[in-house]
Amino acid sequence: MDTxxxxxxxxxxxxxxxxxRDYHRFxxxxxxxxxxxxxxxGAVTRDFGDVAELGCFDGILPVPAGGRVLRIDAGGRFAAMAGGIQADEDRLPVADASVDLVLSAGVLDSVNDVPGALALIRRALRPDGLFLGAFVGGGSLATLRTALAAAEPGRAVARTHPMIDVRAAGDLLLRAGFALPVADSEPLTVRYGDLFGLxxxxxxxxxxxxxxxxxxxxxxxxxAVAAAFADRADPDGRIAERFDLIFMTGWAPAPGQPQPARRGSATASLASALLG
Structure with a gap:
């Protein structure tokens, strides 16, 4: 039964x-x-010949020199602007083991089947291929969420998207079968004059x-939400809103890759190291 x-x-x-049309302004x-x-x-010292970009927006993401890029977006206009194709990230029309690098910025937070999308990305990569992704997650839009709760107490309505935090992002990479998975986050704060600017x-x-x-x-x-949002203004009248940018890095498994140490294989205890 489909979910x-x-x-x-x-x-x-x-x-x-x-x-x-006006995306460049935002x-x-x-x-x-x-x-x-x-x-x-930039920290990776290898070449990538075939590249796929998921969520290409207006197609400004640069690719490594000499790389051939397939740009994909769920929106038809973005796909056309970038010279790409239209497709949802969890329904990728990309052949298995056909690309060396997959890049994605700003879309995975609104994909229905994120585990499925990551599994498709891993399958699309050749052995030792790289996936680099980023999206808004974690504790983003905390001020807006608080204002919505204050304005509509007790109402269980769908106002904001569920979000993936950095720990869940790492777990998702593991579940999809990536090697050497890394997930980390960077906060970004934007200050607004009112709710309508946000x-x-x-x-x-x-x-x-x-x-x-x-x-x-x-x-x-x-x-009511606008008033609750304004109540959280700083002394200068501006309201701070936080965005957590989640970054994901994962490699398609390949022979010869570094492997994590087997659990329990350490020859010295942490306590000895700290106390010695």
Whole structure:
């Protein structure tokens, strides 16, 4: 029996299409993710011939010199802008063992089947191929979540997306069969004059609510949330909102890769090291 979708696939595609034209004005979060991915990729001393980018947005993510890139996006307009193809990340039309590097920035937090998407990514990689991904997760949008709870106490409605924290990200990489998995996070704080500035950014970066069971906010509820959001302003009147950027690194298994030490194989105890 199929598990019901958490996210509305059609709404997700539509939101991405609407955001495509002016996305360059709202790409600061993805820009921070791309910087982090570039830093991690720069530490890798090997060549990557065939590259797949999942969630290509406007196609500005650079690929290693000489690399051939297949760009994929759930939104048709983003895919067209980048010269790529349209597909959901958990329904990848990529052959097994066909690419050396998979990059993804800013989309895995709204994919219905994240474990399935990661398994497909691993299968698409050739042995010793690399996956580098980043998305918004962890404790992001804490101020908005608090304001929503204050404005609508006791109402169990779908307002914000469930989020993957850094520990869960590492577990997901292991579950998908990646070797040498690493997950880490970097915080980014953005300060707003009011709730509507935050809403404008979320809409502009195609990060609005696309939950399958979402319930629209009424006008009265929006004003209540705006007041609760404003109550959390700093002395200068600006409200801080936090985004946790989660980064994932994993390798397709291959002979000769370093292996983690077998549990219990240490020859000296931690206590001896600390006390000695």
């Amino acid at each position: 019901p979708d958490i996210f509305d696939r059609r709404a997700r595609r539509t939101r991405r299409d609407r955001a495509a 790409d600061f979060l993805r820009g921070a993710m791309l910087d982090g991915i570039a830093e991690r990729l 809403f404008r950014d979320l809409r502009g970066m195609a990060a609005g609510n696309v939950l399958a069971d979402r319930v629209p906010l009424t006008r009265a509820a929006i004003m």
